[in-house]
Amino acid sequence: MSQNTILEIKNVSKVFHTKDKDVEAIRNVSFNVKEGEFISIIGASGCGKTTLLRLIAGLEKNYGGDILLDGKKVEKAGLDRGVIFQEHRLLPWLTVEENLTIGLDGTKKELQDLAREYLKKVDLENFEKVYPSQLSGGMAQRVSIARALMRRPRILLLDEPLGALDALTRMNMQAEIDRIREEEKTTMIMVTHDIDEAIFLGDKVVVMKPRPAEVDQIISIKIPRPRLRNSEDFAFYRNTITNMFNHSIMDYAI
Amino acid sequence: MAKELTLTGKGTVEKNIFKKLSGDIGSSKFGPRFLALLNTIAVPVLLIILWQALAGSGLLLEVILPSPVKVIKAFFEMIKDGSLGVDLAVSGKRVLIGYLWGAGIALILGVFSGLNKIAERVFSPIINVIRQIPLYAWMPIIILWFGIGEVSKEIIIARGVLIPIYLNTLQGIKGVQAEYFELAEVLELKRSVFLRKIVLPSAVSSIFTGLRLGAGNAWMAVVAAEMLGGLTGLGYALMKSREFLWSDKLIALMVVIGVIGVVIDVILRKIEENTLRWKKKTVR
Ligand SMILES: Nc1ncnc2c1ncn2[C@@H]1O[C@H](COP(=O)(O)OP(=O)(O)OP(=O)(O)O)[C@@H](O)[C@H]1O
Ligand SMILES: [Mg+2]
Numbered sequence: 325m326s327q328n329t330i331l332e333i334k335n336v337s338k339v340f341h342t343k344d345k346d347v348e349a350i351r352n353v354s355f356n357v358k359e360g361e362f363i364s365i366i367g368a369s370g371c372g373k374t375t376l377l378r379l380i381a382g383l384e385k386n387y388g389g390d391i392l393l394d395g396k397k398v399e400k401a402g403l404d405r406g407v408i409f410q411e412h413r414l415l416p417w418l419t420v421e422e423n424l425t426i427g428l429d430g431t432k433k434e435l436q437d438l439a440r441e442y443l444k445k446v447d448l449e450n451f452e453k454v455y456p457s458q459l460s461g462g463m464a465q466r467v468s469i470a471r472a473l474m475r476r477p478r479i480l481l482l483d484e485p486l487g488a489l490d491a492l493t494r495m496n497m498q499a500e501i502d503r504i505r506e507e508e509k510t511t512m513i514m515v516t517h518d519i520d521e522a523i524f525l526g527d528k529v530v531v532m533k534p535r536p537a538e539v540d541q542i543i544s545i546k547i548p549r550p551r552l553r554n555s556e557d558f559a560f561y562r563n564t565i566t567n568m569f570n571h572s573i574m575d576y577a578i
Numbered sequence: 579m580a581k582e583l584t585l586t587g588k589g590t591v592e593k594n595i596f597k598k599l600s601g602d603i604g605s606s607k608f609g610p611r612f613l614a615l616l617n618t619i620a621v622p623v624l625l626i627i628l629w630q631a632l633a634g635s636g637l638l639l640e641v642i643l644p645s646p647v648k649v650i651k652a653f654f655e656m657i658k659d660g661s662l663g664v665d666l667a668v669s670g671k672r673v674l675i676g677y678l679w680g681a682g683i684a685l686i687l688g689v690f691s692g693l694n695k696i697a698e699r700v701f702s703p704i705i706n707v708i709r710q711i712p713l714y715a716w717m718p719i720i721i722l723w724f725g726i727g728e729v730s731k732e733i734i735i736a737r738g739v740l741i742p743i744y745l746n747t748l749q750g751i752k753g754v755q756a757e758y759f760e761l762a763e764v765l766e767l768k769r770s771v772f773l774r775k776i777v778l779p780s781a782v783s784s785i786f787t788g789l790r791l792g793a794g795n796a797w798m799a800v801v802a803a804e805m806l807g808g809l810t811g812l813g814y815a816l817m818k819s820r821e822f823l824w825s826d827k828l829i830a831l832m833v834v835i836g837v838i839g840v841v842i843d844v845i846l847r848k849i850e851e852n853t854l855r856w857k858k859k860t861v862r
């Protein structure tokens with residue numbers, strides 16, 4: 325697979341200046357993302373994963389280094405990057421359909437058709453007129469994925485999108501995201517806490533060191549899809565990454 | 579049965595007792611709705627009985643405390659001679675005009691201040707100073723400037739309405755979650771869409787609180803304003819009743835004023851519920 329590089333992250337660092345101290349959230353992070361690739365980012369809690377994703381999304385300003393999307397420096401948020409937050413962030417006073425089409429241009433009919441088409445992609449047919457409070461957590465997160473996909477972003481950024489779901493729903497949703505990736509060929513970067521999730525979905529797993537976030541290693545996952553969690557290959561990667569964590573925690577302690 | 583008890587433990591037993599209790603209530607011949615009503619009106623009914631007893635005992639002069647029956651008679655008398663209708667219409671019109679002005683200005687200033695730091699720095703201190711001066715302290719100067727005609731009364735009402743609606747609108751709009759601002763950035767929403775689809779809906783609950791508080795204030799203000807002068811309106815009728823020692827009419831008027839206040843609140847609440855339909859829907 326020889327694909328174009330879509331996103332370049334070069335020596336990116338970010339310091340938060342708070343009242344009483346400066347927090348260095350990210351230090352010298354570099355990696356590239358190719359078109360169609362799925363990148364899992366994994367790291368200890370509070371190490372700076374969300375900050376990195378928000379930087380790519382353009383929601384955090386003033387950073388060191390360069391983030392280049394199709395060669396252009398990221399300065400602010402925009403429709404070329406779809407963001408799936410940890411919570412679904414649907415507007416409770418709008419129906420699913422209104423949530424999906426908010427801010428889009430087109431006739432009523434066009435927008436309705438578009439909403440229906442994308443709801444179908446996330447397996448939620450006939451949910452157009454429903455309010456978010458009538459959806460379960462997994463369903464709401466699927467709507468938020470549809471909302472992002474509908475805008476045909478160059479890249480989809482997912483910040484622990486399944487973090488709030490129970491284990492079973494989580495597994496189903498992982499399969500769902502895998503299917504969407506397969507069908508839409510969208511480039512995706514997903515932050516997660518869960519080693520299995522990172523391996524199940526990722527072409528590459530970026531392992532971060534605890535604070536401030538630095539790239540520890542980038543591991544290419546060479547298992548054919550769809551992946552089976554109980555396969556030998558899977559176990560191999562699981563062990564490798566788990567060991568890495570043990571080491572980096574040791575380093576950190578010393 | 580015994581096995582079930584040991585298995586389920588204390589919590590379930592307590593739950594069963596609770597269920598039994600509520601079951602008894604539910605299955606009684608009155609039904610739970612009637613009981614809830616009884617719950618609400620028990621104390622008022624007791625007070626009225628006490629009132630009747632006290633009035634009937636002859637311990638107090640009738641001028642001081644007329645019996646409930648006399649008050650009800652006075653009420654129907656006022657309906658029959660048309661005076662209540664006229665007073666209501668006059669006061670109602672004043673409230674409506676004053677309320678619309680006050681609410682309109684408050685909404686515009688509130689939305690503006692909520693969206694714009696500079697506007698907030700201009701208006702909030704002014705409103706705060708106005709707020710600190712009680713309504714009664716405003717009346718002399720308003721009357722001095724505008725006389726005792728309609729305009730004065732409407733201004734007094736508008737002043738009472740302005741404060742809660744402004745403050746609640748401002749608070750509601752400033753309360754829009756930072757998360758939604760980010761969402762608007764990510765979705766590249768136009769400012770007008772952001773205002774209509776995100777800011778206003780998230781502030782609407784708070785705005786309604788303001789509108790309801792304002793309505794209560796308007797109703798109080800009109801009575802106060804009419805007691806100062808003029809020859810019509812509920813406030814004037816109250817003053818006249820006092821002067822002529824018509825205590826039965828006086829109390830009847832007070833009850834009317836109270837009931838109408840409640841009715842206005844209930845209507846606004848219904849409108850609010852209708853507007854916030856999405857809140858009620860839950861998982862099917
Ligand atoms: N706006 C901010 N101001 C100050 N410090 C911040 C801000 N945002 C994040 N931080 C700090 O930066 C560090 C990294 O935070 P971040 O949320 O990126 O971590 P994370 O890896 O996503 O954690 P988690 O796995 O718990 O979600 C933390 O120490 C956090 O306190
Ligand atoms: Mg995070």
